[in-house]
Structure formats: C-alpha cells, structure tokens
Amino acid sequence: MSATIAVLGGTGPEGFGLARRWVQAGETVIIGSRDAKRAQDTAAKIKAAVGASARVSGEENIAACAAATLLVLTIPFEGHAALLKQIKPALRSGSILVDTTVPLAASVGGRATRTLGVWQGSAAQETAELAPQGVPVVAAFHNVSADLLNAVDPVECDVVVCSDDPQAGQTVRLLAAKIPGVRAIDGGKLENARIVEQITALLIGLNIRHKGHSGIRITGLPAAAYGG
Amino acid sequence: MSATIAVLGGTGPEGFGLARRWVQAGETVIIGSRDAKRAQDTAAKIKAAVGASARVSGEENIAACAAATLLVLTIPFEGHAALLKQIKPALRSGSILVDTTVPLAASVGGRATRTLGVWQGSAAQETAELAPQGVPVVAAFHNVSADLLNAVDPVECDVVVCSDDPQAGQTVRLLAAKIPGVRAIDGGKLENARIVEQITALLIGLNIRHKGHSGIRITGLPAAAYGG
Numbered sequence: 117m118s119a120t121i122a123v124l125g126g127t128g129p130e131g132f133g134l135a136r137r138w139v140q141a142g143e144t145v146i147i148g149s150r151d152a153k154r155a156q157d158t159a160a161k162i163k164a165a166v167g168a169s170a171r172v173s174g175e176e177n178i179a180a181c182a183a184a185t186l187l188v189l190t191i192p193f194e195g196h197a198a199l200l201k202q203i204k205p206a207l208r209s210g211s212i213l214v215d216t217t218v219p220l221a222a223s224v225g226g227r228a229t230r231t232l233g234v235w236q237g238s239a240a241q242e243t244a245e246l247a248p249q250g251v252p253v254v255a256a257f258h259n260v261s262a263d264l265l266n267a268v269d270p271v272e273c274d275v276v277v278c279s280d281d282p283q284a285g286q287t288v289r290l291l292a293a294k295i296p297g298v299r300a301i302d303g304g305k306l307e308n309a310r311i312v313e314q315i316t317a318l319l320i321g322l323n324i325r326h327k328g329h330s331g332i333r334i335t336g337l338p339a340a341a342y343g344g
Numbered sequence: 345m346s347a348t349i350a351v352l353g354g355t356g357p358e359g360f361g362l363a364r365r366w367v368q369a370g371e372t373v374i375i376g377s378r379d380a381k382r383a384q385d386t387a388a389k390i391k392a393a394v395g396a397s398a399r400v401s402g403e404e405n406i407a408a409c410a411a412a413t414l415l416v417l418t419i420p421f422e423g424h425a426a427l428l429k430q431i432k433p434a435l436r437s438g439s440i441l442v443d444t445t446v447p448l449a450a451s452v453g454g455r456a457t458r459t460l461g462v463w464q465g466s467a468a469q470e471t472a473e474l475a476p477q478g479v480p481v482v483a484a485f486h487n488v489s490a491d492l493l494n495a496v497d498p499v500e501c502d503v504v505v506c507s508d509d510p511q512a513g514q515t516v517r518l519l520a521a522k523i524p525g526v527r528a529i530d531g532g533k534l535e536n537a538r539i540v541e542q543i544t545a546l547l548i549g550l551n552i553r554h555k556g557h558s559g560i561r562i563t564g565l566p567a568a569a570y571g572g
Contacts (some may be wrong), residue, residue: 139483150519150536226490229532229536230535255521261564262563270354272563272564273564280527301550301554302553302554303546303549303550304457304549304550304553307458308457308546308549310542311542311543311545311546312546314538314539314542315539315543317535317539318504318531318540319459319562321531321532322529322531322532322565322569325532325569326529326530326565326566326568326569327532327566328564328565328566328569330562330563330564330565331562331563331564332560332561332562333560333561333563334498334547334550334558334559334560335500335501335558335559335560335561336489336492336501336556336559337550337554337556337558338554338555338556338558340554341550341553341554341556
C-alpha cells in the first residue's frame with residue numbers, strides 16, 4: 117500500500133494498536149493528536165517496539181491529515197463531531213476517511229455496554245454528513261479489541277467494512293487484512309455501520325461478564341468473501 | 345431436559361429447523377400454529393425425518409402453550425404482538441417465553457437487511473412488556489440460519505442468550521447447546537437483545553452479498569463462557 121495513513125487519536129489504545137500493527141506490516145503511519153508532542157512520543161514508542169525500519173511519525177491532527185490520504189478516526193465519540201469540523205479544511209478530495217467510532221453511552225457518562233442513538237443512524241453516517249464532497253467514508257475496525265491489537269498474537273476477529281464507495285471499501289479491506297488474524301469482509305453500504313457499531317457494545321458487555329477480550333468471526337460465507 | 349417445548353410458528357423454516365434439531369436431541373416438542381392441521385402435518389414431517397422414537401406433535405397455538413412450559417416464539421415480527429396477546433391467557437406462571445423474533449423492516453414491506461425501531465428497544469423487550477408476571481422472557485436463536493438448522497451438518501453459529509432472569513437464561517442456554525455445533529453464551533440482560541436482533545439483519549445482508557448462510561462466532565472468551 118503506497119498511501120500514508122494518518123491515525124487520528126493514535127495516542128489512545130485503539131489507535132495505537134492499529135498504528136503499531138500497520139507499521140509492523142511495513143506501512144507508513146502518522147500518529148495524529150491534539151498535542152504534537154504526545155503524537156511524537158507515541159510514534160517513538162512504536163518505533164522502539166517495531167525497530168529502526170519503522171516508518172512512523174507524530175503530528176498535530178490537522179498536519180497529520182494534510183500529509184496523508186488514508187485518515188483513520190480512532191477518537192471517542194464525544195470528540196468525534198468536533199474533530200471532524202476541525203480537520204475538514206485539511207481533507208483533500210480523493211482522501212479516504214475511515215471511521216472506527218462507536219457511539220457508546222460512556223461518551224455522556226453512561227455505560228460502555230450501551231450505545232447512544234445517533235440522528236444519522238450511526239457515527240459513520242454522521243461522519244459522512246460532516247465530510248466534504250469527494251472524501252468517501254468507510255466504517256471499519258469497530259469490533260477489534262484494543263487489547264488484542266496491542267498484544268503480539270494474531271487478532272482473532274473479522275472486520276466488517278461498510279461504505280457507499282466500493283473502491284474506498286476495498287482499499288480499507290486490504291488495510292484490515294494487513295493485521296495478522298484479521299479477515300476483512302465487505303459489509304455493504306455505510307448505513308450497515310449502525311449494526312457493526314452496536315456489536316462493540318455487546319462485546320464490551322461480554323468482556324465484563326466473562327472476563328475476556330472478545331471479537332467476532334463471521335461463519336458460513338464462501339472463501340472469496342473473506343479475501344478482502 | 346424434562347420440559348415440553350412448544351415451538352409457536354413451528355411450521356415456518358426457523359421454527360421447523362429448531363424443532364427438528366430438538367426432537368433429534370430427544371426433546372419432546374409440540375409444533376404450534378394458527379392451523380392445527382398444518383401443525384400436525386409439520387410434526388409428521390419431523391417424525392418421518394427423525395424416526396419412530398421422535399416425540400413430536402402438532403397443536404393450535406393456544407393448546408400448544410397450555411401443554412408446554414418452554415414456549416419458543418418463531419413467528420415473523422408482523423404477527424408478534426398479536427400472537428402474544430392471543431396466547432397470554434394460556435401462559436402459566438413458571439413457563440419460560442423464548443423469543444427469537446427479529447424486527448426486520450421486511451415485516452412492513454421494507455428490506456430484510458434493515459430493522460424497524462421498536463419502542464421498547466427490541467422485539468424481546470416488547471415481549472417482556474406483553475408477557476404476564478411470572479413468565480420470564482429469554483431472547484435467543486436470532487442469528488442461527490434457518491437453512492443451516494434444516495441441513496444435517498452441525499450449525500456453525502454461537503447463540504447469545506439474553507434475559508433478566510438468570511435461571512431462565514441458563515435453561516435456554518442448555519437448550520441451545522443441544523443443537524450440534526452451537527455454543528450458548530450468556531449475553532446478559534434482556535435489553536442487550538436489541539443488538540443481537542440487529543445482527544440478523546447484517547447477516548442477511550452478508551448472505552445476499554456473498555451468497556452464503558452466515559452466522560457468528562464470539563472469540564476471545566474463556567472456555568467457561570461457552571459452556572452454557
């Protein structure tokens with residue numbers, strides 16, 4: 117993959133885990149954060165973990181967006197709309213906006229096992245409303261446990277990818293498949309993100325109840341469906 | 345399991361598949377239908393498939409309810425509330441109401457890949473509101489493909505079981521585990537059914553897109569979580 121990936125919110129556990137996995141796979145990643153210094157510290161941590169060949173740097177969010185064409189939002193829902201409005205001027209036509217956000221009720225002081233109703237149907241659809249024309253939105257990675265991303269084993273989880281732009285969806289499925297263990301599945305239109313986002317709240321409940329790091333596998337599809 | 349199981353809507357593909365699997369496992373099942381004759385014909389079909397030892401009969405829905413203590417609703421959402429009101433007088437305290445219903449938009453002429461918003465949060469919570477006191481509601485089996493139930497192979501799908509009554513939930517997890525291949529997982533409170541129900545619409549979309557009979561497996565939990 118030749119595109120540079122900016123992971124916005126890459127100093128948090130989900131963003132850090134995704135960024136580290138992609139850097140390990142040889143991708144070029146920019147960690148984005150409100151605080152450039154924290155982003156650089158996080159990049160240094162990834163470099164220390166992956167080795168000297170690692171292509172990773174840290175930037176303030178807007179600078180990160182300006183330098184990348186694959187932008188991955190990994191911030192909590194409470195900062196979601198505000199960040200999108202802030203980065204909008206830096207989004208270039210042809211860039212892809214990957215949204216991993218789950219509208220957990222924890223965002224407003226509720227439980228992480230419940231979700232908020234989002235007017236547009238899902239966080240990803242809210243993103244699509246806020247994104248400029250020419251910047252397709254792809255929903256993905258919601259169900260992948262940050263703990264598993266940050267461990268060393270392959271990740272036992274499928275990634276259901278939803279987008280109204282088939283080509284952008286395919287690009288993100290290829291990106292997902294770079295994480296060992298992950299199988300990327302075309303989940304159809306962006307509106308289906310509302311279900312994929314909800315699944316995360318169910319998995320968080322299972323983690324609490326059964327003390328695990330749960331994920332999902334989709335069974336029963338022909339082999340080609342798991343091929344990216 | 346000593347309880348007699350009434351499968352209401354047992355003449356449809358999901359109900360038929362569940363009933364046949366349970367009869368195969370040695371359970372006593374009554375097929376319930378609006379039409380006693382159709383219920384008896386369906387029971388005869390199961391008997392022919394399973395063999396002479398099969399304990400299965402057919403009854404009109406209310407008679408089926410009166411003769412069983414485990415009542416499994418497998419009717420489409422459009423008939424859900426009406427059936428509940430109709431059978432309510434036949435429900436005895438101590439019986440368990442198992443709801444498999446998914447509020448698909450197909451119920452009102454929409455798509456089977458979308459769901460309707462249910463005021464109570466989910467079809468299962470609507471059921472809980474309509475059920476008499478002393479009859480716990482358990483949500484389960486939403487994600488199990490009727491096609492796979494009606495085939496001969498083990499069913500490659502986990503069943504997430506949600507209930508506000510832990511004992512009723514456990515009874516239903518044991519019932520689920522009688523289907524070869526199925527692992528039953530405690531999904532917590534009934535309110536979580538709203539997510540499990542939605543997953544079915546996602547799986548239907550995957551089936552259409554990829555031409556399969558999809559299901560889900562939950563990964564990453566300790567072995568005890570899959571034990572019923």
